[in-house]
Amino acid sequence: MSHLRFNALQEVQQRSRIDVPSPSKKVSDYFGELIFGYEQMRNTLSPEIFSRVDNAIRKRRKIDLETADSVAAAVRNWAMAHGVTHYTHWFQPLTGATAEKHDAFFDPHKGIEALKGSELTQQEPDASSFPSGGIRTTFEARGYTAWDPSSPIFIVDKTLCIPTIFVSYTGEALDYKAPLLKALKAVDKAATRVCKLFDRDVTKVTASLGWEQEYFVIDEALFAARPDLVMSGRTVFGHNPARGQQLDDHYFGAIPTRVYDFMKDFEIESHRLGIPLRTRHNEVAPSQFEVAPMYEEANVATDHNSLLKDVMSKVAKKHKVKVLFHEKPFAGLNGSGKHNNWSLVTDTGINLFQPSSSARENLQFLTFLVITIKAVHDHADLLRATIASAGNDFRLGANEAPPAIISIFLGETLTAVLDELENNGNIKVEKGDNLYMKLGIDQIPEIILDNTDRNRTSPFAFTGNKFEFRAVGSDQNVANPMTVLNLIMAHQLEKFHEQVSIDIDKGKERRLAIIDILREYVKASKNIRFEGDGYSENWVKEAKKRGLSNVKDTPRALDFLVSKAAKQLYNETGVMTEVEIEARHEIMLENYVMKVQIESRVMGDLALNHIIPTAIAYQNKLIQNAKGLKELGLDNSEIVDDIKTISGYIIDIEQAVMAMIEERKKANKINSPRDRAIAYGDKVKEQYFHKIRYAVDKLELFVDDKDWPLVKYREMLFIR
Numbered sequence: 136m137s138h139l140r141f142n143a144l145q146e147v148q149q150r151s152r153i154d155v156p157s158p159s160k161k162v163s164d165y166f167g168e169l170i171f172g173y174e175q176m177r178n179t180l181s182p183e184i185f186s187r188v189d190n191a192i193r194k195r196r197k198i199d200l201e202t203a204d205s206v207a208a209a210v211r212n213w214a215m216a217h218g219v220t221h222y223t224h225w226f227q228p229l230t231g232a233t234a235e236k237h238d239a240f241f242d243p244h245k246g247i248e249a250l251k252g253s254e255l256t257q258q259e260p261d262a263s264s265f266p267s268g269g270i271r272t273t274f275e276a277r278g279y280t281a282w283d284p285s286s287p288i289f290i291v292d293k294t295l296c297i298p299t300i301f302v303s304y305t306g307e308a309l310d311y312k313a314p315l316l317k318a319l320k321a322v323d324k325a326a327t328r329v330c331k332l333f334d335r336d337v338t339k340v341t342a343s344l345g346w347e348q349e350y351f352v353i354d355e356a357l358f359a360a361r362p363d364l365v366m367s368g369r370t371v372f373g374h375n376p377a378r379g380q381q382l383d384d385h386y387f388g389a390i391p392t393r394v395y396d397f398m399k400d401f402e403i404e405s406h407r408l409g410i411p412l413r414t415r416h417n418e419v420a421p422s423q424f425e426v427a428p429m430y431e432e433a434n435v436a437t438d439h440n441s442l443l444k445d446v447m448s449k450v451a452k453k454h455k456v457k458v459l460f461h462e463k464p465f466a467g468l469n470g471s472g473k474h475n476n477w478s479l480v481t482d483t484g485i486n487l488f489q490p491s492s493s494a495r496e497n498l499q500f501l502t503f504l505v506i507t508i509k510a511v512h513d514h515a516d517l518l519r520a521t522i523a524s525a526g527n528d529f530r531l532g533a534n535e536a537p538p539a540i541i542s543i544f545l546g547e548t549l550t551a552v553l554d555e556l557e558n559n560g561n562i563k564v565e566k567g568d569n570l571y572m573k574l575g576i577d578q579i580p581e582i583i584l585d586n587t588d589r590n591r592t593s594p595f596a597f598t599g600n601k602f603e604f605r606a607v608g609s610d611q612n613v614a615n616p617m618t619v620l621n622l623i624m625a626h627q628l629e630k631f632h633e634q635v636s637i638d639i640d641k642g643k644e645r646r647l648a649i650i651d652i653l654r655e656y657v658k659a660s661k662n663i664r665f666e667g668d669g670y671s672e673n674w675v676k677e678a679k680k681r682g683l684s685n686v687k688d689t690p691r692a693l694d695f696l697v698s699k700a701a702k703q704l705y706n707e708t709g710v711m712t713e714v715e716i717e718a719r720h721e722i723m724l725e726n727y728v729m730k731v732q733i734e735s736r737v738m739g740d741l742a743l744n745h746i747i748p749t750a751i752a753y754q755n756k757l758i759q760n761a762k763g764l765k766e767l768g769l770d771n772s773e774i775v776d777d778i779k780t781i782s783g784y785i786i787d788i789e790q791a792v793m794a795m796i797e798e799r800k801k802a803n804k805i806n807s808p809r810d811r812a813i814a815y816g817d818k819v820k821e822q823y824f825h826k827i828r829y830a831v832d833k834l835e836l837f838v839d840d841k842d843w844p845l846v847k848y849r850e851m852l853f854i855r
Contacts, residue, residue, distance in 0.1 A: 137749070137844045143356035144846075147854050150354070152392055153454055155400045158407075167409040169217070171210050172287035179209040192285045193339070195320055203252030203282075210288055211240060211250040214295040222250060222295035224258045224280035227311045229266045229722050231612055233441050234301075236260050237294055255297060256282045266725070268718025270307050277304040283312060286438045289408050291445075298438055307715050311614035312434070315621075317710040319433055322621040325628035326479055326487070329506075332635065332645065333499040339482040342621050344436035345601075347427040348443065349418055349471035349609050351459040352394050353851045358457040360846045362741060367734045368461035368610070369526070371824070372741065374832040375467045376849035380420045388417045391855045393454060394424065401443075401450040402426075408446070410439045420469040421852040430476070433621070437614045440473070460610040463529035465848060466828075470530030471609035477620060478601040479503065489600040498649065502631075505553070505653045505660075507602060508543055510627035511595055512660035514704065515541035516684050516695035517623065518595075518604075521616040523692040523723070525730040527608035531687070532670065537594040537606045539692070540678045540685045542665040544593035550666060556650075557657045592669030622710050631656075689727045690812035696720050724808040731815045735799055738827055739792045745844045746831050747785055753838045754781045781837055784830040791830070795823040 158165045184205045191198045223235040240248035258280045280299035289296050301310035326340035363371040405412050411429040418425050451458045463470045479487040487503040532538040594606040607616050638648035662681040686692045697720045705711040757778050764771035802814035
């Protein structure tokens with residue numbers, strides 16, 4: 136197999152840059168040209184029809200068939216003007232990827248191109264082969280996709296893509312979007328009620344999301360020469376190169392030319408699709424990069440993240456590179472995350488997490504800040520479950536990623552404010568700004584300038600005017616953590632409003648009622664706040680004393696998803712039924728098993744069919760060398776020692792692989808999805824992955840470089 140490696144290296148050396156001409160001197164000239172959004176609807180629909188659509192979107196109501204017919208006709212004409220011949224309902228099933236089934240506009244019976252309102256709003260893709268967690272059996276194939284008008288329709292590859300939800304024949308959600316939409320509706324309703332305690336003009340609150348997508352880029356020839364990358368998305372073997380990320384010279388450095396061309400190309404395509412990309416830079420590890428957009432409404436931002444990953448993968452082929460979204464494609468290097476910057480914004484233009492010079496707005500800010508802390512404190516385990524995956528297990532707590540312990544970082548100034556609120560039990564409530572001055576709130580606006588540092592080890596950090604959920608994995612659909620974050624926030628806001636209303640009804644002054652409840656929340660949620668180093672062993676010990684969970688593997692972390700508290704929370708908010716929760720639990724467990732199983736099989740194949748034969752061949756060369764030295768009467772002890780060492784590693788690998796295969800067989804016989812996943816994690820992955828890798832990586836140092844079959848780290852990461 137070594138010839139594949141050297142052929143790939145030779146191919147990389149012959150690469151040339153691909154010119155990427157800009158469609159225009161200004162991005163604004165072509166931004167959003169491939170989306171049928173608000174402005175396109177406003178310009179193509181009659182005022183009456185547009186008003187209906189606008190009203191339906193803003194109030195989250197169904198669009199009637201007459202309106203749908205008008206939209207369908209307009210969007211068909213717009214699409215055909217762009218050369219589009221087919222349309223599809225674009226959805227995000229629980230596979231983690233996007234899905235689409237294309238139908239033609241052309242009706243052969245009528246001899247015309249058509250798109251009816253009923254076809255726009257609903258389709259019936261085959262649901263039998265998508266993960267359903269037992270909701271549907273294989274022979275029960277019917278499922279439905281339904282148009283989400285709040286997310287813009289777009290064009291990709293001459294196909295009209297209609298963002299939709301995906302549900303089973305019996306109505307259960309089989310995708311990520313449907314629960315997210317319900318959670319966003321819940322947080323809108325709850326946050327608006329609380330906002331009216333401060334400003335009665337607020338009629339809507341929107342969850343805002345700005346994600347930061349980290350990824351690796353390597354040449355496609357080097358990728359193809361690594362079967363582990365092709366099959367599992369990560370390298371199961373590979374000795375660390377002499378130079379990795381220890382010099383910190385890649386971070387924010389000059390972008391490599393071929394990668395720059397690739398970035399420019401996918402940015403242009405993304406801008407045409409209305410994805411507001413704005414930031415690009417080198418990340419910490421060699422060949423690691425990041426892209427980030429402006430903030431958007433959370434549902435649209437979620438769609439755009441999934442769409443961007445598709446766009447990046449397609450554009451990468453043009454540039455002969457491969458994008459790696461796996462959370463830990465290379466051992467010993469920085470993993471890839473997807474930082475979720477989340478906030479809540481009113482329809483009056485107020486960011487509820489933005490400190491202000493206004494006393495009223497600052498009390499409102501403090502209210503939403505404390506409620507968020509309380510929500511995360513009470514449901515930290517459920518948040519942990521949303522970031523659980525086989526890939527993220529390799530990343531959490533290692534090389535720049537936050538630990539598996541959910542905690543909140545606020546910074547010194549806000550910590551002092553909350554400490555004062557907690558400890559000052561005899562607050563004198565006065566009219567005007569004096570109340571807020573006594574709480575120290577007058578200092579809060581300065582946070583924007585210099586009072587809040589950034590803690591890279593914190594899973595959930597306040598960063599000036601938003602919270603950053605840093606623990607989300609690079610390859611994960613952001614809808615899952617965003618659903619839970621907005622869900623727990625909605626639940627806590629409802630509880631807060633209920634408590635305030637009761638106190639006011641009892642005659643307590645409104646501001647005092649708010650302050651008293653916030654003090655209770657600060658005391659009750661104090662354990663979740665942590666300002667120090669999340670990597671330290673002291674924090675692990677301290678977190679345990681505080682009663683915070685530290686579940687490091689996916690199968691056990693997913694227990695939180697089906698806990699009594701989680702089911703009650705989902706039921707009370709109406710975001711998911713118990714059937715849907717149990718189904719997702721089973722799907723996520725099965726996904727974990729499949730990924731560990733694939734990696735295990737790849738390990739076994741590479742070790743037995745490539746690594747061991749290569750090591751034996753090299754060992755035979757050493758044996759001949761040792762014999763020659765002996766015949767000449769020279770000392771061959773060093774060579775003999777090497778032969779013995781190689782033999783030891785070969786034995787270790789073979790024995791470990793065979794034992795791992797037996798453990799797989801045992802695990803496959805376990806009926807319980809949870810127990811099977813735990814067996815794969817504990818008995819297959821934890822017991823053998825490191826053991827096999829250690830021996831293989833040691834052999835990489837012994838075997839002659841020209842014989843080694845796998846592309847090495849130094850080649851994948853530094854040869855572009």
